[in-house]
Amino acid sequence: MLRPFEIHQPESVEAASALVGRYGDDAAFYAGGTELLLVMKEGLVRYRHLVDLKTIPALGALDYDAASGLLRIGGTVTHRALERHPTVRERFPIVAEVERLVANVRVRNVGTIGGNLCFAEPHADPGTLFLTFDAEVELVGTRGARTVPIGAFFTGAYETARQPDEVLTAVRLREGGPQTRWAYMKFGIHERPTLGVAVALTLDAERRGIEDVRIAVGCVGPVPARVPAAEALLRGAPLAEADGPLERAAQVAAEGADAVDDLHGSAEYKVEMVKVFMRRAFRAAAARFQ
Amino acid sequence: MEAQGASARPVVEISLTVNGRPHTLAVEPRETLLDLLRMRLGLTGAKLSCDVQVCGACTVLVDGLPVSACTYLAYEARGRQVLTIEGLADGEGLHPLQQAFIDHAAFQCGYCTPGMILAAKALLDEIPRPTTDEIKHYLRGNICRCTGYKKILEAVLAAAETMASRHG
Amino acid sequence: MAEALRVVGRPVPRLDGFEKVTGRARYTVDLVVPGMAHGAILRSPVPRARILAIDASRAERMPGVVAVLTAADLRDIDPYYGQLVRDRPLIAIDEVRYAGEPVAAVAALDPATAQEALERIEVAYDELPPVLDLDAALAGGAPRVHARRPAGAPPEAEGNICFHARVARGDPEAALAGAAHTFEHTFVFPMVYHYAMEPHAVVAAADGPAVTVWTSAQHPFLVRADLARMFGRALEQVRVVVPYVGGGFGSKSYTKLEPLAVALARKAGRPVRVALSVAEACLTTRRHAARVVLRTGVDRDGRLVARVATSWLDTGAYADNGPRVTARAARRVLGGYRCPHVRSDAYAVYTNTVPAGSFRAIGAPQTIWACEVQMDLIAQALGLDPVEFRARNLGRRGEALLDGERPLDADLEAGLRRVAAAIGWGHPASPRTGRGLAVGITDAGAEPVASAIVRLHADGSASVHESSTELGQGVRTVLAQIAAEALALPVERVGVVASDTAGTPYDRSTGASRSTTVMGLAVQAACQEVRAQLAEAAAAALGAGAASLCFEAGRIRAPDGREIAYGDAVRAFFGGPGGELIGRGYVRGGGRWAPPPLFWEVGWGGAEVAVDDETGQVRVARYASLADVGIAVNPPLAEGQDEGAAMMGLGHTLFEALRYEAGQLQNGNLVDYRVPLADDLPALETGLVEDHNGPGAHGVKGMGEGAINPVAPAVTTALARACGVVVTELPLTPERVWRALRRARAQQAVSAG
Ligand SMILES: Cc1cc2nc3c(=O)[nH]c(=O)nc-3n(C[C@H](O)[C@H](O)[C@H](O)COP(=O)(O)OP(=O)(O)OC[C@H]3O[C@@H](n4cnc5c(N)ncnc54)[C@H](O)[C@@H]3O)c2cc1C
Ligand code: FES
Numbered sequence A: 001m002l003r004p005f006e007i008h009q010p011e012s013v014e015a016a017s018a019l020v021g022r023y024g025d026d027a028a029f030y031a032g033g034t035e036l037l038l039v040m041k042e043g044l045v046r047y048r049h050l051v052d053l054k055t056i057p058a059l060g061a062l063d064y065d066a067a068s069g070l071l072r073i074g075g076t077v078t079h080r081a082l083e084r085h086p087t088v089r090e091r092f093p094i095v096a097e098v099e100r101l102v103a104n105v106r107v108r109n110v111g112t113i114g115g116n117l118c119f120a121e122p123h124a125d126p127g128t129l130f131l132t133f134d135a136e137v138e139l140v141g142t143r144g145a146r147t148v149p150i151g152a153f154f155t156g157a158y159e160t161a162r163q164p165d166e167v168l169t170a171v172r173l174r175e176g177g178p179q180t181r182w183a184y185m186k187f188g189i190h191e192r193p194t195l196g197v198a199v200a201l202t203l204d205a206e207r208r209g210i211e212d213v214r215i216a217v218g219c220v221g222p223v224p225a226r227v228p229a230a231e232a233l234l235r236g237a238p239l240a241e242a243d244g245p246l247e248r249a250a251q252v253a254a255e256g257a258d259a260v261d262d263l264h265g266s267a268e269y270k271v272e273m274v275k276v277f278m279r280r281a282f283r284a285a286a287a288r289f290q
Numbered sequence B: 001m002e003a004q005g006a007s008a009r010p011v012v013e014i015s016l017t018v019n020g021r022p023h024t025l026a027v028e029p030r031e032t033l034l035d036l037l038r039m040r041l042g043l044t045g046a047k048l049s050c051d052v053q054v055c056g057a058c059t060v061l062v063d064g065l066p067v068s069a070c071t072y073l074a075y076e077a078r079g080r081q082v083l084t085i086e087g088l089a090d091g092e093g094l095h096p097l098q099q100a101f102i103d104h105a106a107f108q109c110g111y112c113t114p115g116m117i118l119a120a121k122a123l124l125d126e127i128p129r130p131t132t133d134e135i136k137h138y139l140r141g142n143i144c145r146c147t148g149y150k151k152i153l154e155a156v157l158a159a160a161e162t163m164a165s166r167h168g
Numbered sequence C: 001m002a003e004a005l006r007v008v009g010r011p012v013p014r015l016d017g018f019e020k021v022t023g024r025a026r027y028t029v030d031l032v033v034p035g036m037a038h039g040a041i042l043r044s045p046v047p048r049a050r051i052l053a054i055d056a057s058r059a060e061r062m063p064g065v066v067a068v069l070t071a072a073d074l075r076d077i078d079p080y081y082g083q084l085v086r087d088r089p090l091i092a093i094d095e096v097r098y099a100g101e102p103v104a105a106v107a108a109l110d111p112a113t114a115q116e117a118l119e120r121i122e123v124a125y126d127e128l129p130p131v132l133d134l135d136a137a138l139a140g141g142a143p144r145v146h147a148r149r150p151a152g153a154p155p156e157a158e159g160n161i162c163f164h165a166r167v168a169r170g171d172p173e174a175a176l177a178g179a180a181h182t183f184e185h186t187f188v189f190p191m192v193y194h195y196a197m198e199p200h201a202v203v204a205a206a207d208g209p210a211v212t213v214w215t216s217a218q219h220p221f222l223v224r225a226d227l228a229r230m231f232g233r234a235l236e237q238v239r240v241v242v243p244y245v246g247g248g249f250g251s252k253s254y255t256k257l258e259p260l261a262v263a264l265a266r267k268a269g270r271p272v273r274v275a276l277s278v279a280e281a282c283l284t285t286r287r288h289a290a291r292v293v294l295r296t297g298v299d300r301d302g303r304l305v306a307r308v309a310t311s312w313l314d315t316g317a318y319a320d321n322g323p324r325v326t327a328r329a330a331r332r333v334l335g336g337y338r339c340p341h342v343r344s345d346a347y348a349v350y351t352n353t354v355p356a357g358s359f360r361a362i363g364a365p366q367t368i369w370a371c372e373v374q375m376d377l378i379a380q381a382l383g384l385d386p387v388e389f390r391a392r393n394l395g396r397r398g399e400a401l402l403d404g405e406r407p408l409d410a411d412l413e414a415g416l417r418r419v420a421a422a423i424g425w426g427h428p429a430s431p432r433t434g435r436g437l438a439v440g441i442t443d444a445g446a447e448p449v450a451s452a453i454v455r456l457h458a459d460g461s462a463s464v465h466e467s468s469t470e471l472g473q474g475v476r477t478v479l480a481q482i483a484a485e486a487l488a489l490p491v492e493r494v495g496v497v498a499s500d501t502a503g504t505p506y507d508r509s510t511g512a513s514r515s516t517t518v519m520g521l522a523v524q525a526a527c528q529e530v531r532a533q534l535a536e537a538a539a540a541a542l543g544a545g546a547a548s549l550c551f552e553a554g555r556i557r558a559p560d561g562r563e564i565a566y567g568d569a570v571r572a573f574f575g576g577p578g579g580e581l582i583g584r585g586y587v588r589g590g591g592r593w594a595p596p597p598l599f600w601e602v603g604w605g606g607a608e609v610a611v612d613d614e615t616g617q618v619r620v621a622r623y624a625s626l627a628d629v630g631i632a633v634n635p636p637l638a639e640g641q642d643e644g645a646a647m648m649g650l651g652h653t654l655f656e657a658l659r660y661e662a663g664q665l666q667n668g669n670l671v672d673y674r675v676p677l678a679d680d681l682p683a684l685e686t687g688l689v690e691d692h693n694g695p696g697a698h699g700v701k702g703m704g705e706g707a708i709n710p711v712a713p714a715v716t717t718a719l720a721r722a723c724g725v726v727v728t729e730l731p732l733t734p735e736r737v738w739r740a741l742r743r744a745r746a747q748q749a750v751s752a753g
C-alpha cells in the first residue's frame, strides 16, 4: 500500500533538481515508477515528495545526429519507445533487440531508460549493453551539468555515481562503424535476467582480424562491468583462430566476475555461465558479419 | 474512501476519459489507476493479483498501450484515454477478441481474462496478423494459471483473422 | 453402446462466457457490502515463538480503526479448526508456528488505515528454536511444532509426525531379499504454491445471530459447518455465498480465512472485507514438499515382486488436509502396477513453515514422479524398453491392484502406447533431445454426497440449484448440459444458480475431480423427478398416457401428434398464470459406490525435451497428454482442463519451488516465484479416452487432475535420455541439471581414467 505523498510537476530539469535539493531524503525523482512504486509499496523506502520528470518535455527526446552518429536518448524515453523507434531499429538494431526482451510489454510501455540506469538493479540489461558502446551519461544537478562515462556510473547494487539532486537527462551512444557488430545474450528462468553478456566486435577492413572488442557482463554481480583483460586477449587475434583466445578470455572474464549467490543461483554456477555466454555472444557477433 | 486524520493529504485534480466518458476527479497522488477504476468508478473488470507488474490481471489500455494499473498512478492518466474491459464491447455486440475467447474456450476462472483480452487487443492494434511466436512474446506478461495458454493463442489467432477479414 | 445425445458431448459455449469476457463476472474481491470495513492482518515475523504480550491500544486509538482482533477475543468460541486434526487457531494463541501466521487483525474504514494500524500493534515474542525441514523435524530431540496433542490427532502421531498412513500386503522384505534385482532410489519434490490468480478473499458479516460470508471457498458447506461449530451457531444461521472464484487448485479448499474474517466482523460489529495479497496467499497454503524412498524388487522376467515405499511429506505448521494428502500418497506411490508384496508408509510431518494442504491431485505429483522415474531407471538397468517394461507390469482393466480397491477401469497399456506414438517414441530423436513417458493413476477421493434441485419455470426454462463451486473448471456449463439432456431442453434454456448455502442445496465439496460425476448424477436425478411431474401434467393436459409422451426441445408430443410446450404444461398443472415444478436429486454414499475409489483418474504423458548441456537449460519441445474421462461432456472444456494441468505440471517440473532461508520464505512473490508463461508453451497435444464407463451420468468420470501427474516423470526421463543424467530432485532448474551433468562427467572421467 502506498503511503501519502505529494507529486511535483517541474517543467525544467533545474526546477526538478532544485526540488530534490530542497526536500533532500524526503524526495525522489519519479519517472515511470515501475521500480520506485514497487519499493514504496513494500515500505522499503518512504518519500513524501515525488518529482515527476515526465513533465519536462526535453527529457523525452530521442535525437540522432547522422553526421556524428550520436544517439541521444532522453532520460524519460521508455523501453518501448526505444524498441520501436525507426532510427534506433535501423542504426542501433542491437538496442531495439535488447529492449524488446526487457521485462514485459507493460513495464516497457512505462519504464524509462533513466529509471532503469538510475535504479541500478543488478538484474537488468541496458546498462550492460551500453558499456559496450562506451556510452556517456549526462547528469544535471543543482551544481551544474556533467558527463559520466557509463563505466564510472554504476558503483554498486542500487548505487550509482549520480548525486541525489542530479537528473539523468540523457544517455549518449555512438553508432558503430561498418566493421562493428553487436550481440547480446540474456539467460535465466526468472522474471529478471540472471545473466547478460554484451559483445561489440570490430574487425579490420578485410574482416579477418579482431581490431577491437568490447565485452560487458551484467546481472551476476552487483554492477555490470567491462572485462578489459578478456578483451585484451582477443584484440588483434585473427578471427579464424579466435577459439583459443576466446577460451582464455572467457576464463579471465569468469574469474573477474564478482558473482554473488542469490535466488537466481550460486556464484559458482553464474561464473560458469559467464564463460558459456561470453563464447556464445562473441560467436553470435562474429556471425553477424556474414 | 473518506479517510480520517488526513487533514493535509495532498490531492490533485485530474481529467481523464474512461471508456469514452470524460471524468474529472480529485485523486490522491498515491492512488493507483486500479483503485480508481475499481473503487471509485465501480469498474471491477481489471483485477488485482500479483501487485508487482508481472501477471497482467490489472492490464488496462492507456492511450492504447497496455499498462499495469496496479502499479500505475491514477495521476498518470490525466488527459488520457483509458480503456477497460467494460468499454471494449459495443453494448451486447462483443469485440471479435471477446467472441473468439468464448468460441475457443480461452478462459476458465476468468480472472486473467479482462487483462488478457486487452493485452491481445493492443497486440492486434500493433500487429494485425501476428505469428504464434509474436503472440507468445507479447502475452508473456499476462499469466493464466488455468488454461495453459493454448486456447488463448488459438483465440487470438482466430480474432486476428476475423478482424482482418472485416477490414478487408 | 453410446446413447444418442443432443447436448452432452458437444462443445457448448460456457454459461459464464459473456460475463467473463466483458469483465462483468463478480468475484469475492469485487463485492461491496453496505457498511463494510476493511481488514488487514498482522503476521508473525518469526517461525516459532511464544507470544508474551500484544499491545494493540495504539492501533485501537487510531482514527478510522473499528476493531483490533487478538487471541484475547476468542474466549467465548472454539477457535480451532482443521480437517481431521483440529490444530489451527483462527489467529495465533500464545504461540506462533510459522513466519507469516496471523497474530492480530485490524478492521478499519479504509484499507490504508487498516494497513497503517498494523504498525501500531506491538507484539512481544520469545523466540523458540524452529524446525524448518523434514530432517530437523524428524531428528531425535527436535522441538515439537505442537507441544500438546491437537484434537483429532491420530494415535500414531508422536513427535512431529502429524499423520501416518500405511498400505501393506504380502511380505515385501522377504520378497525383496529373494528378488533377482533390487533397486533403491530417493526422490525429492519441492514445496510449491498454487498461485490461483485471485488470492483468498472473504467478506464476513456477523453482527447478530446470523453469520454471512461471501468467500472464494471451494467447499461452502464445509466452511459453513466449521463456522457453525466454532461460533456456536446452527447450520441454518450460517450462510456461505460463493461468487465466481478466480482459480482454486485446492488452495481454497476446506476452511482458510473465513473464521478469522468472521471473528473480526463480530468484534467490529459490521461487515468486514479481508482480501489477501498474493504475498499473503503464499503464506496461507502450499503443496507438500516430499521425500520419497523407493525400494523395488524385480524378478528375472522383469516383473515387480516387491515394493517398499516411504514417503515423508512436509505438512508445515498445521495439518490442514495433510492427513488426506498423506493417505493418498501412500497409495499413489505404487502406481498402476501389479505387485504381490507391498508396504508403503507415508508420514505427514509438522515443520515451522507455511501449512500445506490440498493441491490438484493431492499426494500424487510427488509420488507418481518417484514411481515413474524409478520404473524408467529399472528398465534402463535391466536393458528393457521402458514401454515394454511398464506394459509387463501394468494392471489390466478389471484387475484390482490392492485388496478392497475398485478394479482398474481403464486400459493403462493402450493409453501408454497412444502417448508413445504421439511423441514419436521409437523414432530417432535429434541430438541433445530425448523422449520420456509416464502414466499415473489416482484414486480420486471424491465423496459421493451431493444434492440438487431443479426448477422448471412457467415459461419452460429451468434453473439448476446446486453448490458445486465454479472455479473455472466449467462445472456450471457441464451441469447445464446434463440437465438440458435430461430435460430435453435446449441448453440455452437452462440456468445454473451460484453456490449459496442459504439457497442452493448441500454439496460436500468441489475438488478431487468429483463434480461432473457426483453432482452430475444429483442434477440428472432432479431432472428426472421434474420430468416425471411434467409428464403427468402434460398427460392430463393432452389426455394421453404419461408413458406414451415424447419430450423434445421443450415440447411434449402425444402419440396422436398433439403437442404442448413445457411452460404451458406447468401452467396447466397449477391452473394459473405461474407456478413451477420442483425436482430434487440426492447422491448418497454407501454400498452402491463401494469399493473405493469412485473411479480411477488416469493420466498419461509423453514429453520431448531438449537440453542445453552447457547451461543445463531444459526446454520441453513437445508434450502429449492423454486422460481417461469416460465421456467428455464438453470436449473443449475437458481439453482445457488437461492443457491447464499439463502446464501447471511443467511449472513444478521446471521452475517452481518455494524457497526458505532461516524460516523465512524468500520468494513469496511473482517476481521471484516463476510460474509458466505463454512463451513456455510447448507443442501441446491433449487426447481424451472415452469409454463411457464412468459411474457418472452418461458414463462420465472425473478429470482435470490426472494430467498434472505424468508431466514431471515424463520430462525427467526424457531429459535422462537426452543427456544420460537422471535428476532425482525437482524442479529441473538449469543449475540443478548442470550440476548433475557435471557430476556425471566427473564420474565418467574417473572411470575412464
Ligand atoms: C516485472 C519487471 C520485470 C523487469 N524485467 C527487466 C528486465 O528483464 N531487464 C531490465 O533491464 N529491466 C527489467 N526491469 C526493470 C525495468 O526496466 C525498470 O523498472 C524501468 O526501466 C525503470 O524505469 P522507471 O522509469 O519506471 O523508473 P522509476 O521507478 O520511476 O525510477 C527508478 C529510480 O530511478 C530514479 N530515476 C528515475 N529516472 C531518473 C532520472 N532520469 N534521473 C535521475 N533519477 C531517476 C528514481 O528516483 C528511482 O529511484 C523489470 C521491472 C519489472 C517491474
Ligand atoms: S496485478 Fe498488476 S501486474 Fe499483476
Ligand code: FES
Binding pocket: B106, B107, B108, B109, B110, B111, B112, B113, B143, B144, B145, B146, B147, C197, C246, C247, C472
Ligand atoms: S482463466 Fe483462470 S487464470 Fe486465466
